[in-house]
Amino acid sequence: VGHEEKTNNKAVTGWYRYAARQPGFVGHALRLIRKSNGQSDEEQRHELGVDEQTFLHLQGMPLPRAHSLVADANRIAEECGLADSLAFVRTMILAQNLERHCSSEQPAAREFYQAAFDDEGDLDQFPEEE
Amino acid sequence: MSDSTFQQPSPEDLADFVDGDPLAIDRVIRLVAAQLCRWAWKEYDDLPRDDVEELVYEALAETARNHARYDPSASLFTTYVINLIRWRIKRLGQSVQKIRKLEDTSLEAQEKLPRGVYNQTDAREIEIHIARERFYGIAREKLQGLDREFFELMLQGAESDEYVRAVERDGSFPEPDVEAKNRKPRVYRRLKDIADEMGYELKDLMKG
Numbered sequence: 083v084g085h086e087e088k089t090n091n092k093a094v095t096g097w098y099r100y101a102a103r104q105p106g107f108v109g110h111a112l113r114l115i116r117k118s119n120g121q122s123d124e125e126q127r128h129e130l131g132v133d134e135q136t137f138l139h140l141q142g143m144p145l146p147r148a149h150s151l152v153a154d155a156n157r158i159a160e161e162c163g164l165a166d167s168l169a170f171v172r173t174m175i176l177a178q179n180l181e182r183h184c185s186s187e188q189p190a191a192r193e194f195y196q197a198a199f200d201d202e203g204d205l206d207q208f209p210e211e212e
Numbered sequence: 213m214s215d216s217t218f219q220q221p222s223p224e225d226l227a228d229f230v231d232g233d234p235l236a237i238d239r240v241i242r243l244v245a246a247q248l249c250r251w252a253w254k255e256y257d258d259l260p261r262d263d264v265e266e267l268v269y270e271a272l273a274e275t276a277r278n279h280a281r282y283d284p285s286a287s288l289f290t291t292y293v294i295n296l297i298r299w300r301i302k303r304l305g306q307s308v309q310k311i312r313k314l315e316d317t318s319l320e321a322q323e324k325l326p327r328g329v330y331n332q333t334d335a336r337e338i339e340i341h342i343a344r345e346r347f348y349g350i351a352r353e354k355l356q357g358l359d360r361e362f363f364e365l366m367l368q369g370a371e372s373d374e375y376v377r378a379v380e381r382d383g384s385f386p387e388p389d390v391e392a393k394n395r396k397p398r399v400y401r402r403l404k405d406i407a408d409e410m411g412y413e414l415k416d417l418m419k420g
Contacts, residue, residue: 093246093265100269101241105352105360106277144234144276148357149383154234161235181356 098142108158109141111177118180130173131165140164146174218247218290226284237276244290245272248297256301264301271296278364280381281374340416347417351406355399358382362399366418 102109116126127137140162146154155174159167221229221240228236245268252264271293275282282292348367355363361378375396379388407414 089250090246093249094242096249096265097241097245097269097272100266101273101276104273104277106273142238144232144237146234147232157235161238 095138098138100142101144102138102141106145107141108143108145108174111145111174111181112141114180115173115177129166130169132162136162136164140170148178151175151178216288216290218251218288219243221289223284226282226289229279229289230282230284232279237279240289241272241276244293245269248272248290248293251294252297252301259301267300268293268297271300274364278361278368280377281368343410343412344417347407347410347412350410351403354406355402358395359399359402362395363403366396366399366403 101107104110112126115121116123121129123137127134130137130140132140140158143158143162146152146158151174152171155171156167159170164170221243225236225239229240248268248271249265252268253261256264274296275293282289287295351363352360358378362375365374365378372392375392376389379385379392379395385391403418404414407417
């Protein structure tokens with residue numbers, strides 16, 4: 083049983099390490115914020131008031147849903163036992179705004195004009211679907 | 213659906229998982245991660261253990277990101293993820309075999325190989341596999357929100373109505389079908405730009 087429990091814990095830790103690096107998970111959003119603020123991992127961790135183990139769990143959590151960002155962020159903060167849940171909610175709002183800002187910087191105008199001159203009759207036709 | 217040897221998440225957690233509830237997703241993955249790793253290590257004991265583990269996590273992350281695609285009434289959760297793992301393992305197995313073949317530089321192996329372009333095709337395929345993984349990572353970094361969801365759907369070869377459903381879930385557009393139809397070529401062009409920047413051909417990267 084001891085060995086099985088050890089394997090279980092190792093797999094869950096491995097999963098959080100992996101998920102923390104993936105888009106769609108909290109770790110990815112926290113990294114965006116660190117990059118934008120010029121913060122270190124350590125500084126961010128202190129700001130959120132968590133120890134290393136909890137920080138890993140937090141980073142491996144899926145992102146809050148856009149339509150219930152504050153409620154989900156609060157629930158995640160509670161689940162991970164964050165000392166300052168408000169700081170986490172603020173960080174998630176900031177991350178969402180940052181993502182939106184990044185999206186709005188996309189070359190939309192060029193795409194718009196390019197789309198206007200598309201010679202494809204049906205916009206659903208793509209090379210990979212042919 | 214048949215019974216499973218794996219411990220399954222509760223129906224409530226699965227329903228919340230499909231809705232994208234982060235806590236439910238976390239609970240479901242915590243429950244199955246170790247079980248699936250153990251299964252995969254045993255099933256694919258000839259492949260590097262760390263690589264197998266990473267593929268299990270990849271499949272879980274993909275399932276979590278595309279939570280709405282899982283239908284609890286159609287299959288058990290573990291069966292669904294195992295199918296994704298099998299598909300990925302198959303691709304990894306092919307790559308590992310090819311790399312091993314290329315690394316095998318013994319005289320005997322060299323003599324057995326036909327002369328000429330014997331491994332150029334393999335090397336090219338491995339190159340494309342590596343480029344593809346690199347491209348997927350960068351595209352996931354660069355695309356945000358709905359664009360990223362569209363990219364994931366493209367990778368899975370999703371049908372048109374799944375794009376519309378993704379826009380409906382987002383809830384920001386009054387005409388989801390129109391938005392889906394217009395957004396798809398935009399995302400495709402963004403992917404093409406990313407591939408161009410990396411010096412790749414998008415058509416090589418988005419296949420298979």
